[in-house]
Amino acid sequence: MAKSEIVIHKERCKGCEICVLLCPAQVLDIQDFKVNVADIEKCTACMQCELRCPDFAIEVTRL
Template identity: 55%
Template sequence: MTQAVKKLPRIEINEKFCKGCSICVDFCPTDVLELRGPVVAVKNLEACTRCQLCDLRCPDFAIQVFD
């Protein structure tokens, strides 16, 4: 039996809305995100635990985590 491949979440970032306040980067418990220039980007998707803290605390409606 083959081992099931770990399914990765999908993090959607709306770069037009992101203002680069770095709230999501600082509050991410597993350090998934980073600031790349003026907007946020995904650095290490495999570490994401789908806790949704970035989504909950983003003031700009710019980030959402899909399963």
């Protein structure tokens, strides 16, 4: 059971990879130059990606 729900606003994402590289649990990857949720089960809802996404493109909700 996933601990979180992640919403990606693809139209805002510029594919900078900050979220991918700062995620401590390898939840995210890049596909077609945009962030993608690769494995939601690994997410610990630490919010690092949402906090440091410069493009307002990631929303994480703790379940």
